[in-house]
Amino acid sequence: MLCLTVPTDPAWAQAALGDLDAILADHAHCEMKAASNALSLAARHPDVPSIVFALTDLAREEIAHFQEVLVWLGKRNIVLGPPPKDLYALALRRARGELGPTTLPPLVDRLLVAALIEARSCERFRVLARALTGESFAELRAFYERLLKAEARHYGTFVELAVTAAGDASAEVEPRLRELAALEGVIVTRLAREESRGGISAAPPARATVHG
Secondary structure, X not given: OOOOOOOOOOHHHHHXXXXXXXXXXXXXXXXXXXXXXXXXXXHHOOOOHHHHHHHHHHHHHHHHHHHHHHHHHHHOOOOOOOOOOOHHHHHHHHHHHHXXXXXXXXXXXXXXXXXXXXXHHHHHHHHHHHHOOOHHHHHHHHHHHHHHHHHHHHHHHHHHHHHHHHHXXXXXXXXXXXXXXXXXXXXXXXXXXXXXXHOOOOOOOOOOOOOO
8 A cells, every 4th residue: 555565464453453442542542643743844944834734734634633632632531641652653763774875854754754654544544444333433534544545645645745845856765675674574574573472563653753
C-alpha cells in the first residue's frame, strides 16, 4: 500500500481485537504526537509559507482526530495515561542516518519520514477495519475506514511538501522515499518480532511523531 515495502503481519489484527483498549489509547497518543510533529516542523521552517500553512492545517486535523479517539476512550471508560516511548518513530529517525549522503535539505527527510508514518497508519487502519466485523463493531469500523482515508491523504501531502522543500533537487525525492521505505520495512519486521514477545500495541503506531 502506498510506498510500504512490508505488510503488517495478519496476526496483528487478531491480537489488536483482543486488546482494543490498548489500541485506542495508543492511537490517541499517536494523534497528539502527529499534531505536535506537524507544528514543530512548521515552527522550525517558517520561510516557506505554503509548507507552514499545509502543516498547520494538518495539525488541526490531527487534533480533531485525537479528540475523536478521546470520545471512544470515554465510551469504554478508559483513562488515557502518559504516552509510552515511541520506538517506531525513534528507529525511523535514526534510519535517516543509515542512508548515504544527500544534497537534499534536511527538511525533505523529515517530511518523507512523516509520509511513511502516514502510510503505515493507513495500512494498519485498513487491517483493523477489516477485522472489526459484526454489527457490534459497525461504528468503530466506520471510524477507522474514515480515518484511513485521511491518512492516505496526509501521506500525499507530506510527499508533495517534500518535493516543494527539495526545490531544484525535486527529482531526488522519489528515490529517497524508496530508500527510506525499505528501511521502514526492516524496522516494522523487527518490531513485529519484539511485539510478539511483549504484547500488543499499535506499534509501529498508526500515528507517531518524528522530531529532530
